[in-house]
Amino acid sequence: MHNGKNTQELSVRASKVCVVGAGYVGLTAAVCLAELGHTVVCVESNPQRLGRLLSGEVPIHEPGIDDLLTRHASSRRLSFTDDVEVAMDGVAVVLLCVGTPPRPDGEPDLRQLGRAATQMVAAAHSDVLLIVKSTVPPGSCEALELLAAGHAREGVNVVVASNPEFLREGQAVWDFFNPDRVVVGIDDPQMQHLVTDLYPAQWPLIVCDRRSAELVKYAANTFLAVKISFANEVAQLCEALGADSQKVLAGVGLDARIGGAFLSPGPGFGGSCLPKDLGGFIAVAQSVGQLAPLARAAQVVNGEALVGLLGKLEVALGSLSGKRIAILGLAFKPGTGDVRFSPGVGLADALAERGALVRAHDPVATPISTTMELVSDPYDAAQRADALVIMTAWPEYRELDHERLRETMSGHVVIDAVNVVSIGEVAHVDFDVYGVGRGLTTDFAPVLWPPLEWMLDAEPRPVTVTQ
Numbered sequence: 001m002h003n004g005k006n007t008q009e010l011s012v013r014a015s016k017v018c019v020v021g022a023g024y025v026g027l028t029a030a031v032c033l034a035e036l037g038h039t040v041v042c043v044e045s046n047p048q049r050l051g052r053l054l055s056g057e058v059p060i061h062e063p064g065i066d067d068l069l070t071r072h073a074s075s076r077r078l079s080f081t082d083d084v085e086v087a088m089d090g091v092a093v094v095l096l097c098v099g100t101p102p103r104p105d106g107e108p109d110l111r112q113l114g115r116a117a118t119q120m121v122a123a124a125h126s127d128v129l130l131i132v133k134s135t136v137p138p139g140s141c142e143a144l145e146l147l148a149a150g151h152a153r154e155g156v157n158v159v160v161a162s163n164p165e166f167l168r169e170g171q172a173v174w175d176f177f178n179p180d181r182v183v184v185g186i187d188d189p190q191m192q193h194l195v196t197d198l199y200p201a202q203w204p205l206i207v208c209d210r211r212s213a214e215l216v217k218y219a220a221n222t223f224l225a226v227k228i229s230f231a232n233e234v235a236q237l238c239e240a241l242g243a244d245s246q247k248v249l250a251g252v253g254l255d256a257r258i259g260g261a262f263l264s265p266g267p268g269f270g271g272s273c274l275p276k277d278l279g280g281f282i283a284v285a286q287s288v289g290q291l292a293p294l295a296r297a298a299q300v301v302n303g304e305a306l307v308g309l310l311g312k313l314e315v316a317l318g319s320l321s322g323k324r325i326a327i328l329g330l331a332f333k334p335g336t337g338d339v340r341f342s343p344g345v346g347l348a349d350a351l352a353e354r355g356a357l358v359r360a361h362d363p364v365a366t367p368i369s370t371t372m373e374l375v376s377d378p379y380d381a382a383q384r385a386d387a388l389v390i391m392t393a394w395p396e397y398r399e400l401d402h403e404r405l406r407e408t409m410s411g412h413v414v415i416d417a418v419n420v421v422s423i424g425e426v427a428h429v430d431f432d433v434y435g436v437g438r439g440l441t442t443d444f445a446p447v448l449w450p451p452l453e454w455m456l457d458a459e460p461r462p463v464t465v466t467q
Contacts, residue, residue, distance in 0.1 A: 010177075010200040012036050017198070019089045020092045020116045021081065022049060024060055024272070024338070025165050026097030031068035031199065032176040034078040042080045043120075044088045052228040053080045061337035061364050066175035088123040093194050095131045095163075096120075101270075104111055106279035108137060117160075118142050118151040127157040129194050133165050135277055137220070137284045141185065161186040161195050162210045164217035169271060170335020179203055185213020188461060218284065221277035222295050227262045227302035228269045235265030235437025246419060249279025258405040267343035267391050267417040268305030270332030275302075275341045306346055309389065309417055310354075312434045316413040317386055321355030324410065326385040328378050329392025329418070330362040337364040343417070344391035348372040359385070363394055375390070379408050386411035393418040404428045 014037040019030040022044040030042040042051040052059045056073060058066050072078035081087055088094075098116050100108040117130055130148060132141055145160040152158050162185035167175045181204045184195045196205065206216075231249055238245040245265050253260025269275065278299055285292035310320075317323050330344040331337055339345050345367055348358045352371035360372045361381040367374075375381050378397070382388050382405050390397055398420045406412065406429050414421065414433045421433055 010036060010202070012038070012200055013197040013225045015093060015194075016041075016091055016222035017195065018043060018091045018120065019097055020094060020120060021099070022046075022053060022059070023097065023099065024062065024093070024169055025167065026061060027053075027058070027065060027069075028062065028167055028172040028176060029095055029133065029165070029415040031065055031072060031079060032173060034072035035068055035177075035201070036198075038077075038119065038198065040078050041071075041087045041091070042078070044080055044085060045082055047082070050080060050082055052410075061335075062172050063170065063335065068173070074096075084119050084123040088120060088125075088128075091124075092127065093129050093131065093198070094120050095133055097165075097261060100134045100136055100276075101277050102276045105283065107283040108135070108280050110136060110415040111272045113140075113144065114147055117148045119316075120149040121156070121158055122153075124152065124156050124158075127159075128152075129191050130138065130158065130160045131163045131195055132160060132214075133163055134373040135221075135273070136214055136220070137278070137280060137346055140214060141210040159188050159191045161188075161211070162213035163195055164213060166217070166220065167182065169338055170333065182206070182214050183207055183213050185210040200274070205334075215338060216280045218277055219276050221347040222298070224262045224293060225269055225274045225278040225302070226298040228274075229298040231263050231306055232235075232268065232436075233301055237436040243437075248437075255456045263264045265419070266305070266393075267309060267347070267436075268302040270341040270343050270346075271336075271338055272340045277407075306343060306350065309415060310350055312415055313351075313387055313389070313413070316432065317411070317432070319355075320351060322383055323356045323386045324380040325351050325358050325373065326383075326409075327358060328362075328379075328381060328388065328390045328397055329363040329394060330360055330367055331392050331394075334392055334394045337362075337366070338374050339365050339367040342367070345369065347389065347391060356387070359383070362392065363396060379404060383409045385409045387413035389415040389417060390420060391417050393420050398422075402426050402431065405429055 016039040017033060019026050019040055019042045030040045034040045044053060049059045058069055069463045096113060096116050098112040099112060100110055103109050113134055114172050121128060141160040141162050145158060148158045148426050164183055183206045185208050186192050186195060187210055234248060235245040238248055249263050252258055253263045279293060282292045282295050315319060327344055327348055330339055330342055332342040348360060351358050358372035359381045361374055361375050361378045378400065388409060395429060402425060412430050412432055414431050416433055416435045419435050426433055
């Protein structure tokens with residue numbers, strides 16, 4: 001039994017496949033495909049990462065990968081190399097799982113993808129199918145097929161397919177074995193089975209053209225970004241009106257047409273996917289003359305989340321120059337060590353620019369930073385702090401000893417950007433807790449809305465009595 005799914009019940013037509021890239025997407029795909037019964041060789045060009053993998057060490061924090069890697073590396077069903085000639089020996093299917101980071105204009109940088117494709121094709125001695133799992137704009141597979149074909153040996157045919165991933169960091173292994181859908185975009189029906197045979201037949205499958213498959217990923221992540229930004233917009237309104245955003249959004253999310261997933265307010269979305277893919281969606285739309293106003297609005301609202309947190313600190317503390325601020329949580333979400341586009345890191349940088357002294361703690365993430373001092377204990381981070389900001393909803397932050405925190409801190413301001421602090425539990429502690437979408441725990445006077453005048457007639461009307 002693995003993560004709620006007995007993989008012995010999942011039947012596949014085993015094959016030998018190559019996975020290029022051992023990051024979150026590639027390493028998850030490699031170990032999980034090996035678990036399904038395939039023989040997998042994973043190509044990793046980074047010597048430090050490759051060395052750790054060859055020694056049996058997992059270079060990322062992702063629950064479940066350790067056991068799968070150990071088991072299948074020892075059985076030789078899974079191997080790692082930086083030699084593309086070795087990797088392509090007897091392989092007809094290659095999964096491309098390399099990064100497509102955003103450029104300054106928001107469009108994805110596809111150079112790593114181009115290099116990976118041409119290197120693998122140049123080493124192929126027979127026809128090869130390249131499966132793009134990286135997130136790319138529509139039309140990329142067609143362009144990549146032309147590029148790769150120019151590097152193939154004579155007589156070697158190259159086909160490129162799209163098979164986007166929908167894995168959540170921190171739950172990637174579970175998501176792999178419990179997919180909502182498997183999307184396959186391919187324009188060559190004779191090669192389709194090489195993609196679909198990778199996965200159990202009982203998994204939900206959508207087969208379409210390549211451009212549609214590529215756009216599925218962009219559209220899905222853009223919708224999630226819009227949903228999070230909507231939750232934050234509702235939270236801002238709740239703070240102004242004295243309503244509780246958690247209750248409001250729970251009531252909204254119970255509507256089956258909407259759903260409660262990704263409908264929680266917080267410090268804004270981060271990570272390697274949503275910011276990048278939202279920007280990519282906007283860039284793609286712009287390239288064909290579309291404005292994508294809803295996507296742009298989500299981007300604006302997400303940026304305002306950090307501004308709002310800084311505003312709360314300035315209201316509570318006045319000038320931030322020289323103030324000691326503790327930040328708990330640097331990973332962009334719990335369950336991962338990923339700090340790419342992390343709201344916590346962004347807050348630390350913004351505070352440092354304003355002259356604040358930042359000490360930070362995260363149970364997993366250890367970013368290299370000159371804007372903050374990293375410590376190994378949350379209470380150490382809070383030592384003599386004027387304010388404490390909780391930026392990631394790690395379980396251990398829900399169990400903090402609030403009395404000990406108060407004794408450790410110099411000030412009494414807590415900014416709970418992820419709403420993990422129970423107001424009832426801190427009622428007896430001298431804390432001013434600012435949550436998201438629920439106002440302040442101390443005196444709070446919401447605006448009077450609607451005004452009473454709306455309920456009064458402009459001129460008195462005679463009362464009519466009906467007999």
